[in-house]
Amino acid sequence: MRDKLTIVFGLLVLVPVILLALMGAKVARDEQTMVAARLESLREDRLQGLAVDIRRTIELTEAELGATLALLDSNDAEKMRDLVRINPMITQVFVVRTDGELSFPVKEGATEAERAFLARTEAIWRGKAMLADLRDADASDRGYARGDSISALAARRPRGWVTWYWEEGLHLLHWQARTEGGVIGVEVDRVALIARVIGVLPEIDVEDGRLVMLDLRAEPLFQWGRGEPKDGEKTRARRALDHPLESYSLAEFPGAGGTFEETTQVGLWASLIAALGMVFALAAYFHRERTREAREARQKVNFVTQVSHELKTPLTNIRMYAELLSEDLEGLEDTATPRRHLEVIVSESQRLSRLIHNILTFSRHQSDKLTLRPTDVPLRPLADAVVAQFEPSFAAKGLKAEVSGESTAHVDPDAVGQILGNLLSNVEKYASDGHRVEVEIKDDRMEVRDHGPGVPPEDLRRIFEPFVRLGDKLSDGVTGTGIGLTIAGELARLQGGSLDVERANPGLRFTLRFPKEKGLPS
Amino acid sequence: MTAQLGSPVVLANGKRTAYLKVGLTGFALEDDKSRASVNLAIVIDRSSSMSGEKFERAKEAASLAVDRLRDDDIISVVTYDSTVDVLVPATRASEREAVKYKIRSLQPRGMTALFGGVAKGAQEVRKFLSGNRVNRIILLSDGQANIGPSTPNELGRLGITLGKENISVTTLGLGLGYNEDLMAQLALKSDGNHAFIEDASQLAKVFDSELGDVLAVVAQEITIKVNLMDGARPIKALDRDAEIRGSQAIVSLNQLYARQERYFLLEVELPAGAPGTSREIAKVEVSYGNMLTQKTDRLFANVGVGFAASLAEVDARTNKDVMVSAVEAIANERSRLAVALRDEGKVEDAQNLLRDNASYLQMNSVKLSSPKLNKASIMNNNDAEEVAKSSWDLGTRKKMRKAQHTTETQQRY
Numbered sequence: 001m002r003d004k005l006t007i008v009f010g011l012l013v014l015v016p017v018i019l020l021a022l023m024g025a026k027v028a029r030d031e032q033t034m035v036a037a038r039l040e041s042l043r044e045d046r047l048q049g050l051a052v053d054i055r056r057t058i059e060l061t062e063a064e065l066g067a068t069l070a071l072l073d074s075n076d077a078e079k080m081r082d083l084v085r086i087n088p089m090i091t092q093v094f095v096v097r098t099d100g101e102l103s104f105p106v107k108e109g110a111t112e113a114e115r116a117f118l119a120r121t122e123a124i125w126r127g128k129a130m131l132a133d134l135r136d137a138d139a140s141d142r143g144y145a146r147g148d149s150i151s152a153l154a155a156r157r158p159r160g161w162v163t164w165y166w167e168e169g170l171h172l173l174h175w176q177a178r179t180e181g182g183v184i185g186v187e188v189d190r191v192a193l194i195a196r197v198i199g200v201l202p203e204i205d206v207e208d209g210r211l212v213m214l215d216l217r218a219e220p221l222f223q224w225g226r227g228e229p230k231d232g233e234k235t236r237a238r239r240a241l242d243h244p245l246e247s248y249s250l251a252e253f254p255g256a257g258g259t260f261e262e263t264t265q266v267g268l269w270a271s272l273i274a275a276l277g278m279v280f281a282l283a284a285y286f287h288r289e290r291t292r293e294a295r296e297a298r299q300k301v302n303f304v305t306q307v308s309h310e311l312k313t314p315l316t317n318i319r320m321y322a323e324l325l326s327e328d329l330e331g332l333e334d335t336a337t338p339r340r341h342l343e344v345i346v347s348e349s350q351r352l353s354r355l356i357h358n359i360l361t362f363s364r365h366q367s368d369k370l371t372l373r374p375t376d377v378p379l380r381p382l383a384d385a386v387v388a389q390f391e392p393s394f395a396a397k398g399l400k401a402e403v404s405g406e407s408t409a410h411v412d413p414d415a416v417g418q419i420l421g422n423l424l425s426n427v428e429k430y431a432s433d434g435h436r437v438e439v440e441i442k443d444d445r446m447e448v449r450d451h452g453p454g455v456p457p458e459d460l461r462r463i464f465e466p467f468v469r470l471g472d473k474l475s476d477g478v479t480g481t482g483i484g485l486t487i488a489g490e491l492a493r494l495q496g497g498s499l500d501v502e503r504a505n506p507g508l509r510f511t512l513r514f515p516k517e518k519g520l521p522s
Numbered sequence: 523m524t525a526q527l528g529s530p531v532v533l534a535n536g537k538r539t540a541y542l543k544v545g546l547t548g549f550a551l552e553d554d555k556s557r558a559s560v561n562l563a564i565v566i567d568r569s570s571s572m573s574g575e576k577f578e579r580a581k582e583a584a585s586l587a588v589d590r591l592r593d594d595d596i597i598s599v600v601t602y603d604s605t606v607d608v609l610v611p612a613t614r615a616s617e618r619e620a621v622k623y624k625i626r627s628l629q630p631r632g633m634t635a636l637f638g639g640v641a642k643g644a645q646e647v648r649k650f651l652s653g654n655r656v657n658r659i660i661l662l663s664d665g666q667a668n669i670g671p672s673t674p675n676e677l678g679r680l681g682i683t684l685g686k687e688n689i690s691v692t693t694l695g696l697g698l699g700y701n702e703d704l705m706a707q708l709a710l711k712s713d714g715n716h717a718f719i720e721d722a723s724q725l726a727k728v729f730d731s732e733l734g735d736v737l738a739v740v741a742q743e744i745t746i747k748v749n750l751m752d753g754a755r756p757i758k759a760l761d762r763d764a765e766i767r768g769s770q771a772i773v774s775l776n777q778l779y780a781r782q783e784r785y786f787l788l789e790v791e792l793p794a795g796a797p798g799t800s801r802e803i804a805k806v807e808v809s810y811g812n813m814l815t816q817k818t819d820r821l822f823a824n825v826g827v828g829f830a831a832s833l834a835e836v837d838a839r840t841n842k843d844v845m846v847s848a849v850e851a852i853a854n855e856r857s858r859l860a861v862a863l864r865d866e867g868k869v870e871d872a873q874n875l876l877r878d879n880a881s882y883l884q885m886n887s888v889k890l891s892s893p894k895l896n897k898a899s900i901m902n903n904n905d906a907e908e909v910a911k912s913s914w915d916l917g918t919r920k921k922m923r924k925a926q927h928t929t930e931t932q933q934r935y
Contacts, residue, residue: 081765085745085774088686111767168675191676192683198638198670199645203608210605221670222638224605 005290013283017276024272031268043237047250050201050211054250055242057200061089061193065174065186066159074184077104081111083186089196092117092187096175103182117187120166124173154183161244169215172244197245198222209236209252216247229253305363308356315356319349347392354421361418362466362483365490372412372495374515379441380406382413386420387439390428397432405441409514415491416446416512419499422484423448423510434507444514451507460501464489523547525806525823527790528844531836534797534829539757541848542825543841544748544806545785548740548778549814557737558813561596561655562587563612563643566628567663567696568601573630576696579722580662583729585622587660590733591615596655598646599625602639603632604669612646636663637670640680640691640708647689654816656739656777657689658714660732662725664696667704674703681711688743690714690776692732695924696722698916702923713776715933718924720917731935738780743818744810746773746786753793754803754827760787761851761930778810784932787844787851795829802826842890849886849895853879854929857902861922864909876906901925 068087073079080093092114095104102125105114118125159176172193175185201213202224212223235251322345329335329342364370380403387401394401401424409416420439427437431452440447455463466486492499496515501508528541551557564584572580584599591597592615599610599621609628610621643659651657671677684691692714693705702718709716715735717728750756750769759766764773764786773786792803804825812819830836856879864872880902887895908918927933 081767085765085772086686088683109768111765113765114767168673189679189683191671191679194671195637195641195644195680195683198606198641199648203606203642222606222641223635223669226605228604228632 005287009283009287009290012286013279016279020272020275020279024268024275028268040237043252044239046211047237047239047252050250051239051241053200054197054245057197058193058242058245061188061196062159062174065089065188066176069176069184069186072184074104074178080104084113089188089192090186091189094121094173094185094187095178096183096185098181120171121173121187123164123166124162154178163244163247165216165247170245170247174244193245194221209254212251212253213241214249214251218249221248227254301363301366304359308359308363312353312356312360315349315352319346319353322346322349343392347389350389351393351425354418354425357418358422358483358487361487361491365487370490370494372415372491374410374412374495376408376410377413377416378406378408379416379446382417383420383439383441383446386417386424389421390424393428394437397428398435399428399432399437400435401437401439403439403441407441407443409444411495411497411514412491415495419488419491419512420446420448422488423512425484427452431507446512446514447509448512449504449507449509454503454506454508455501457503460503463501464499523806523808523821523823525804525825526841526844527825527827528841528848529836529839530826530841531828531830531839532792532795533833533836534795534799534831536794538792538794540790540792540827541760541844542748542788542790542804543785543844543847544746544788544808544823545783546741546744546746546775546778546808546810547783548738548780551738551740551780555592556814558739559594559596559655560591560736560739561612561647561650561652561657562591562736563598563600563647563659565600565602565639565643565659565661567603567634567636567639567661567665568628568630569603569632569634569665570630571665571699572696576664576722576725577628577630579725580696581625581628583725584625584662586726587729587733588615588618588621588625590730590737591618596647596650597621598643598649600639600643600646601628602635602642603630604635605632606635606638606642608642608646612649633669634663634665634667635669636661636665636667636704637672637677637680640677640684641670644684644687644689648687651687651689653688653742653811654813656736656742656813657687658736659684659689659691660694660729660736661691661705661708662694662696663705664700666699666701672704674701674707677704678707678711681708681714685712685774685776688776692716692736694719694725694728694732695920696725698920700920702920706923706927710927710931713774713931715931715935716924716927717935718920720920728935735779735934738782739777740780740813741778741810742776742813744775744778744808746775747771747807747809748786748788749805749807750790750803751805752801752803755791757789757791760789760848761854762786764788779934782932782934785847787848792827795827797829797831800826800828842892845886846890846892846895849883849890850898850929853883853895853898853902854926856882857905857922858926860905860909861919861926864914864919869910872909873906876902876909880906 068083072083072093074095080095083093084090093104094102094117097103105118107115107118110118154175154177157177159174162173162175164171170190172188172190173185174188175183178184197213198221201222209227210223210225210229213221215221233253236254238249238251240246241248241250322342326339326342326346329339361370383403387403390401424437427448427450431437431450433453434451436451438447438449440449464485467482489499492512497513500511500513502511503509524543524545526543526545528543529538532538532540564587566580566584568577588597595615596612597610597615597618598608598612601607601609609624613621615621640659640661643661647657647659666672667677671680681691689712691708691712693709693716695702695705695717696719698720706716708714715732717732719725719728748756748771750771755769756766756771759771759773762773764771766772771788775784778784790804795801802824806823806825808821810819811817828839830839856875860872860875860879863875880899883895883899883902887893887899905918905922908914911918
């Protein structure tokens with residue numbers, strides 16, 4: 001009974017917990033996917049925003065260079081050299097004629113810096129400035145084809161960048177068309193441009209992770225953000241910069257700190273654990289309530305048992321003295337009336353004694369304290385003794401009991417007596433209309449058959465259940481505890497036998513079977 | 523300004539070479555109030571290698587520097603490890619208590635994004651960039667640069683860029699771990715000072731000297747133009763980058779400190795002349811921003827040469843001051859070459875070169891009766907011993923770099 005309860009409670013807790021965990025895991029997965037997607041787009045937006053900042057810086061630089069170049073006389077070499085001297089972005093000014101030839105700087109009379117410039121840009125000017133060697137993957141998108149010269153480009157566009165890799169890294173030329181044809185341009189110092197771009201980038205902006213501006217070889221140029229990425233950690237988002245710095249990129253590393261996903265995970269697990277706690281608390285509450293009820297019920301039973309014990313002692317005395325009195329009456333004259341009265345006292349006290357015995361047996365059985373002591377018992381004298389007890393009350397109701405047969409069984413005599421007593425008590429209560437009851441002792445069983453009204457077939461099994469009393473009609477005006485048959489069945493089972501019932505039409509036949517192998521003398 | 527030839531009289535008949543020295547001396551400042559206001563960015567390396575005494579001293583020195591500023595000066599503080607933190611954005615020095623508090627609260631950590639740190643420092647200086655202010659970044663580092671552009675060439679180019687914006691970077695190398703080439707290049711190309719601070723306890727003193735310089739800038743954006751005439755032509759500038767083209771040589775200096783002498787040496791080829799005659803061979807023009815008057819001033823000078831028939835007469839007329847500077851510059855170039863040889867593992871070549879250098883300096887110190895050259899000779903001999911040692915790149919290389927830088931830029935400390 002209590003084990004079952006524990007299992008039920010266990011299930012009550014486990015099932016919702018498992019469901020919760022399953023649902024939680026699913027929610028977590030969904031949430032994670034959603035958050036990841038949202039973060040992904042946030043990250044992309046952030047990188048996009050930064051890329052825009054950088055593009056604006058480049059555009060600003062372009063505008064400044066444009067304004068400077070617009071004021072510059074492309075025939076005045078001194079002015080162009082002065083510009084290089086004072087402008088922090090410019091390392092060289094150059095002029096390309098309409099025919100694609102470089103008109104400034106030229107080798108003759110060139111300074112050392114100008115000669116170096118000519119050397120590193122030789123590929124650009126060779127063969128009328130073919131751009132085929134330039135690293136510019138999507139050249140066609142910008143409205144020019146590979147192999148075009150800068151002056152050919154100038155015919156289509158007012159300004160532009162040319163970038164290429166040589167020795168230490170990226171080289172940048174910015175050019176714009178001259179009104180008189182051809183091109184004037186400058187070489188922009190990569191280091192100065194990077195320093196300027198770094199100037200507009202945030203220092204420490206993001207709480208988690210690490211943002212990095214990377215060069216072509218994915219080496220960091222500048223980084224910010226508090227998280228220190230672990231070695232070999234992959235980028236979470238990456239985006240190339242705009243022209244002319246398309247070989248550089250912005251990237252985000254996850255960093256070592258707790259990430260947003262982990263935070264939501266923590267929240268989710270916390271709520272799951274909270275739900276678990278609630279289920280446990282609820283289960284514990286119900287369990288305690290249930291055990292409290294059981295405890296109270298047990299206390300009630302204990303009380304009844306106690307009272308029954310208390311009742312038993314005086315009752316035994318009453319019976320004993322009534323029986324003594326009955327013996328004393330023998331040999332006296334005109335004892336018919338007092339003898340009849342005495343028989344009533346004895347029979348009623350026997351009935352009360354059975355009742356109390358039954359209650360005690362039931363409560364002992366309930367608390368698993370019922371033990372039987374089987375011995376080899378001749379059944380006939382036992383049956384006769386029990387039937388004899390009922391004779392006065394049977395006589396009063398016009399019932400006649402017949403005992404037949406003989407056998408010996410290895411049983412507890414008190415238990416068999418109690419079973420038979422309960423069966424006969426029922427006959428007296430419910431089947432006195434049949435006027436006849438037969439107790440038949442067979443080899444391995446004892447049958448009690450009455451000729452009363454019987455029980456409908458659908459109720460036949462229920463009569464062994466405790467506190468079940470069938471129908472109003474039967475129990476009308478009849479008292480009883482409703483545990484007699486239950487106890488009889490349990491006692492039969494406890495000594496290794498069984499108690500069955502069948503309809504005998506009219507009446508019922510109860511069959512008490514005894515244990516088969518044990519104790520029967522051969 | 524002075525413009526003099528090392529040998530104002532040369533032998534007649536035939537082409538001769540001579541050294542032309544254009545010297546500038548800053549005027550003296552009367553008091554602290556009359557100096558130009560300063561726009562200073564202190565960039566401090568806070569990588570974990572700085573932890574301990576070095577970092578405490580650095581913070582102390584930076585705080586002392588802040589104390590020396592006037593209320594109308596501009597100060598910003600940038601720190602860097604693997605990332606860059608603008609600790610104090612450009613602000614007036616009247617907020618010095620807040621600035622010092624922020625400096626005190628610094629903790630070292632992480633790697634070294636030197637380029638980013640200087641770039642951010644420059645960005646802070648740029649906020650108040652003005653020709654009327656002394657724009658300066660003081661970089662204090664004990665390490666290598668490993669985030670961002672990190673070669674001496676690239677840092678040199680950053681120096682050029684900043685120099686053009688009239689921002690000088692002073693680089694203070696702390697301990698034995700920093701990259702002296704990179705630090706020296708950055709300082710040289712932006713016309714800033716460079717110092718090797720072997721022991722953190724010297725930090726306060728060096729910072730003080732540096733600030734002494736910063737607070738004593740009397741001229742900025744100095745351009746020296748030398749136009750040679752009458753067949754004379756420039757050969758090369760000694761120990762310095764100069765733009766030479768045709769008969770013109772141009773050199774730029776970022777600033778001149780009060781009472782400091784800075785000069786520019788040009789090796790020139792003189793045309794042949796008849797004995798007893800003399801002629802004008804160069805016009806020198808110097809333009810600079812006067813920090814007291816906030817105006818651009820110009821100075822002009824003409825240089826002539828005489829032709830003599832006898833060597834004795836030539837020798838008698840030799841300008842010893844110019845010749846000492848020229849010898850010093852030539853020896854300095856050789857010292858640099860010796861470091862390059864030693865870097866390639868050519869220990870013996872480097873040693874021989876330094877020994878030659880020492881005897882060259884020794885010979886000239888006698889000839890020109892210059893104790894300065896004698897001292898340099900002893901140093902070169904000493905260096906010759908040191909380069910042979912396996913531990914040379916710990917201290918000696920940094921010392922040599924620092925000395926080279928000092929000579930080249932006529933640094934005062």
